Amino acid sequence: MSRSTRRKAAEIRHLMETEGDAMYHNTRVLNEGRYEGIEAFDEYEDLRAEARSIKEAAIADLPNLIEQVRESVEANGGNVYLAEDAADANAYIEEVCEGRDAESVVKSKSMTTEEIELNGHLESLGIDVYETDLGEFVIQLADEAPSHIVAPGFHKSREEIATLLNETYDLEDPLETSQEMTWFVRDVLGEHIRDADVGVTGANFVLAESGTVTLVTNEGNARKTAVTPDTHVAVAGVEKLIPSTEELSPFVELIARAATGQSIAQYVTMLSPPTDSPTLDFDAPDEPIEGGSEDREFHLVLLDNGRTAMREDDELRETLYCIRCGACSNSCANFQHVGGHGFGGETYSGGIGTGWEAGVHGLDSAAEFNDLCTGCSRCVNACPVKIDIPWINTVVRERVKRGTDPDTFDHLVDGLTPDQEEPGFDLRNRFFGNFETAAKAGSALAPLSNWVANSGPVRGAMDRWLGIDRRRDLPEFRRETLRKWFEDREGPTRTRAGTGVDREVVLYPDVYTNHVQVERGKAAVRVLEALGVDVRIPDVGESGRAPLSQGMVSTAERSARDAYAALSGHLYAGRDVVVVEPSDLAMFRREYEKFLSDGSYERLAANSYEVMEYVYGLLENGADADALAAGDGERLAYHSHCQQRTLGLETYTEAVLEGLDYDVTTSDAECCGMAGSFGYKSEYYELSASVGESLLAEFDTQGRWVVASGTSCLEQLEGLLDRPTAHPIQVVDPVRTGP
Incomplete structure (x- = not known):
């Protein structure tokens, strides 16, 4: 193991030991809330599509929206400054503070001000800066960076926060409960807000037509920060611009549901500053309130800092559609275990963080954590604006990995x-x-x-x-491949079920099914033939999944084209493509859209099926279930592959097994942690194993035959349990010999 690998492994180990428990608990709570909130909201998918369309159009029209918002804000009596980069933005805000003789600034939570390191800049000028978001306030006291894009203090437990507050303020009566701490911090921050000369906020959305800044929070501190001081500075990336109030609605419906599962955030504040309310004199609370908007200043600082270049980058542009909800982080098994201090760069963390870091800080920052994205795709359905986050991570990985000089080997x-x-x-x-x-x-x-x-x-x-870890068992190659076994069989072996089902399929021989886990391929052939299907196994190469996972996009594209060429004749002949390994099916149904012509992609995607999905369809259309191995109450523990769940296919396996009278319990974990090559890599072995152990902790495997749909899942579970596992197709194999 190299020195850098050992250092990375030690860093991850430290984060899991010190922050892992809190991150796992807190992200899981939000993730479960999201699932519940979305399940109860019938319009979710329609609004996702609408929000995506709005963001696409807004980013395309960004130059016009910038000019429009400038006119609107200036007509309202405010000021707009388009900052080229972090230094430019900080210099302007410094000028605003100097103009108000500011001694103290209060801030609401803003990842954009984290990006430009505004706090450090103002403090270097002798200005006191106070975060007013509870989580931001806590980590400011701890002198730490946010660990989550929405919940900056997620890595801290209640006990740790209590200790921090008690030690910082030397309290006679120590704080213990969450309520006590919240009340105490509320009083402290209330004083800072009252005394502040300038209030700085971010903006969730900026409406170009009216110059309205929209703040979505659960604490209410942002609106106090915006309106209590005489001067309000809103700092927002240019991507936060949308045309008008009409386009805002779907985002308000989506952002809280995606972040926490709430139907709507506690506070949705819409300000078109400078506000008309008079300024407040807290030193004379009994005096009548006088004055008006002429006493107030508003400055909208729109930040570029690489965003224009991202807009022109066909692969990174999608990053600008992000609405900063954190759903991609909460749904990511690796993030759940290490948090944003490990799965993050200079500012941004989680799945979408790679795109942001590459765009605003550069590839070196993105390279620090890009490999923690395994491409499991659980974030794809979580994202409220349908960003293809795994693809962004893959493209960034390609740029990082190809950016080195040729070496000795x-x-x-x-x-x-x-x-x-x-x-x-x-x-x-x-x-x-x-x-x-x-x-x-x-x-x-x-x-x-x-x-x-x-x-x-x-x-x-x-x-x-x-960097292949010694603790991980290597795959055992089989001398007789699946294709060789299939070719060498003597005569027709299929037995028709006599139900009128008569189909022809090609069974796709993915690399593992063909060379390693050959028995599951044999079982697939026997099951399909028992249900009256004529099976062929074509001479076709790998799908491109392996090179794509490593950032080898050009190689993946060539593999995709070659695989389609080998399968296209079967498709035109009316044969369905049946796939055992879900990650390869995901290539056919998702990633091939980027590599093939529209017609070729649609043809393959529409006619390719996961093997248990196909078995379900056969049974539903009259195939004889008695031709398969019946369960008679046999107890199974079933874990579905992450990409299988993203495609919404796990229910077919469950339905087939339960229909054949198997007693099935299922897992809820997002991922097993193996994720192809990820679990083999030395610096990530312990993280991979920790994710797998979390799966087992919530998964009743006692006295049950453990089955899983994916290659990686089977390897991980078998290694952790130290007992044989199987693919579901092997369970229903008419001639099975297990468990």
Whole structure:
């Protein structure tokens, strides 16, 4: 293990030990609230589509919206400043504070001011800065950075916060309960707000037509910060602009549901400053309130800081659609265990954080945590504006990994690997991205290849040069591949169920099913044939999933085109494509949209099926369930693959198993933690195992046969449980021998 790998592993281990419990509990609470809130809201998907459309149009029309909001704010009596970068924004705000002889500034929570490091800049000028959001206030006292885009203090437990407050303020009567702490902080912040010379807020949305700043909060501090001091400065990225009040509605409906599961946030404040309310003199509370808007100042600071370049970048543009709800973080198993201090860069964290960091701080910042996104896709359905977050992470990964100079070993790789990558692409990523090559060699030389791979010197070399952790069992290649077994069978072996079901399918031989987990492929063939289906296994290469997961986009695109070329004849002949491994099906149904023509993509996506989904359809259309292995109450513990759930397919497996009289319990965890190559990498092994252990902690496996739909899930669960696992198709195999 290299020094940098050891350092990364130690950092992750420390975060899991010190912040992991609090992050896991708090993010899980929000994630469960989101599921419940969305399930009860019938209009959710329609509003997602509408919000996406609004953001697409707004970003496309951004120059005009900037000019429109400038006119609107100035007509209201305010000022607009378009800041080129962080230094420019800070210089302008410094000028505003100097003009008001400001000694103290209060702030509401704003990730954009975190991005420009406004607090540090003002404090360097001798200005006192006080955060008024409860979570921000706590981490300001602790001198820490936010660990979550919505809930900055999520990494701290109630006990830790109590200790921090008691020690900071040296209280005679120590604070203990959440209510006591909240009341105390409310009083402290109330004084700071009353004494402040300038109030700084962010903005969730800025309405160009009216110059209205919209603040969505659960504490109410933002509106106090905006209207109590005489001067209000709102700092917002230019992407926060939308045309008018008419476009605001879907976002108000979506943002709280996506963030916490609330139907609406506690406070939705719409200000078109300068406000008409008079300024307040807290030193003379009994005096009549006099004066008006002429005593107030408003400054809208619109920040570019790389956003214009992101808008012109076809791959990063989607990042600008983000409404900062944190749903992608809450739905991510890795984030749940390490939080934003590990899964984050200079400012932004979580799945969408990679796009933000790459755009506003550069690739070096994004590279610090980009690999923590495993592409599991659980964030895809969580995002209220339908951002393809895994794709953004993949593109950034490609840019990071190809940005290195060719090293000593590149000449050993070039010519031996069939990828499309340029010299200098990360060696470990190239190895995992070319796993099909290793699998073919492994099967051809098995069982010798398995013995050699597990020998001490080879494991040591893998650890040192490829960062493959010694604690992880390696896949065992099979000498007889699935395709070889299928070709060598003597005569037709299918048995028609006599129900009129008569279909032809091609069973897609993904790399693992063909070379490693061959038994699940055999079971798939037997099950389909028992239900009256004519099965073929084509000579087709890997889907592109492996290279895509490593950021090898060009190689993935070539694999996609080659795979479609091998399958297209079957599609035109009316044959369905049945897939055992969900991650490959996700390629066909999702990622191929980026690699194939519209017609080719739609044809394959519409005619490809997960194997248990297909079995369900056959049974629903008259196939004889008696042809399959009945459960008779046999107890199963079933974990569905993360990408299978993103596609909404896990219910088919559950329905088939329950329909065959199996007693099934299921998991609710977002991911098993293995995630393909991720669980093999030394710096992430402990995190991967921790995610898997959390799955087992909430998953009743006692006395049950553990089954899972994905390759990675099976590897992880079998390793943690130290007992055999199986794919669901093996459970219903007419000639099964397990468990």
